Amino acid sequence: MKETIIYSFKGLYRDDFRVKGYEFGSGGKSVCILGSMRGNEYQQIYSCSLLVKKLKKLEVEGKIKDGHTLMVIPCCNPYSVNIKKRFWSIDNTDINRMFPGYDKGETTQRIAAGIFENIKDYKYGIQFASFYMPGHFVPQIRMMKTGNEKVELAKKFGLPFVVLHNPRPFDTATLNYNWQIWETDAFSIYTSSTEKIDKISARQGVNAILTFLAKEGIIEYQGFAGFSSKVVESDKFISIRANAAGILDPMVKAGDNVMQGQVLAYIIDPYTAEIIQTITATTDAVVAFEYDSPMAYKNTALFKLIPGGW
Amino acid sequence: MSELIENIEDVVRFPLPVDEEFVIKRHRIEPSGENIGKRICIVTGIHGDELEGQYVCYEIARRIRRDSLSLKGIVDIYPAMNPFGIDSITRGIPAFDLDMNRIFPGNFDGDMNEFTASMIVKELEGADLVIDIHASNIFLTEIPQIRINEKSEKELVPIAKKANMDLIWVHGASTVLESTLAYSLNSRGTNTLVVEMGVGMRITPDYGEQLADGIISIMSELGIWEGEVPKTKEAIVAYDADGDDVCYLNAPCSGIYMKEKEHGAIVRSGESVGKIIDPLSGDVLADIKAPENGMIFTVREYPVVEEGSLMGRILREKVLNGES
């Protein structure tokens, strides 16, 4: 294992800003795995740390095959993590809206450029990602449909779902999109949480990556075989929204199987505890996403359902 | 005698979780007499910490009331498209960490923000002109200017020239900007101008009056105003689709930026425009010099910089000479 500094600059009153990478194996640039880009992505850092530990062991045991360099970057943004701010410390910009970056531009454009320059030549790119809303996911690989996406590869992670979505305007400035444009096979991996550490789900994510690496002949690894992934287009998700605003009392969790008509949650009047809306499943489905905040705004997507069961 | 008809109405209204309603309001002013049926919309407050447009909204209403017989069409004023942001000194939408100007055209069936964005587009679509007033951000001061996506150049530059601004900056298209209000409206055939002027969190009354003069001039051009029209200035037009008209001053290191030139200053190549200092060591970390002849049209207002922070933008001399 080799530690490298991917990008850094001098702070005025803070320690230097540093993005650190951990390199394993030798030879061609094979796989790059990235953790948090935002200040609240604790689970993403933690998942990477488990992966670093595993790869370190596999390297010592000689189980990384010749001709493969692997890079793990647990955190692209320690400055925001350490002050518990989601986006960039001074100007609130999002590094994951700055790719491919610009080395003569503003700070977060430079960080994106500095990172991208180092990671754009890998054959595979895997990012532990987070959703913009607070909530829990059923573990999944997400891919953007750029024309370069390879669904069969994504299934090799053995996670329950592979989700495909069409890029929206802002997606064109994300790492995943630019990786694909630069012909890296890019995957976003969603474990169940972001701001809270879920150890089981983190281990499942790490196992999925190791399984993928083994199937691609990069490492020797015998983990759980995982699932035979179901491929879903994101527009086939059924969003179950609140019509009312109030306190959310959920009855089901991400990963649950639900029956048509089953109560998913109640919206409760915050002052009188009266039920103001009963939210039910519109079809038999798997709960793919569960919103996690006690306050429900009107029209918030509280659940995303994938029709069918498992 | 013709009187004005004035109404303050909701654009959207819906309940929030705890005993409050979310509401965006519109002030409509129209003549009770002859009305040519044309409509101009004055929009501001999409970024909650940009307040320059607040004074313009007030000033336009004041000028119309002062000379009420001159109004011949509809003037709709929307001072707060992001009321949560204005209330909490937040650029984006608090509680959602979203830039409101990245969610248009919205989605009627989406969450409250997407729904709101879709209602705003529905509300403004079909107007004869929309003016969306921004104020740079809290970091930079801008001379009064209109920014136009090259895709809408043909429709918008002639109108923008009547707006009494110092600069019209026609910039290159970018996919990311497709989710702005202006892009959504222009692509639906509703002409929309984006004004950037002054600085975040402050109001510059001179700029407000300059723009109000420009709006009255545009209203006259549209036939909505038959009263006196203030004399307007001719803007410098930068046709900068290739990014060749402007040079950027980015901080070479972190420190405290002491500007030495104000926005609007003409500078020569090699001339000092500011310094980056280190108050801890007492050292000058960098002397910032103009890389070329031109005009500083953006200047850093917030002194703390880190490597890469924008300290200013210079409009190249050739543009000032009309060779854009």
Ligand SMILES: [Zn+2]
């Ligand atoms: Zn703005």
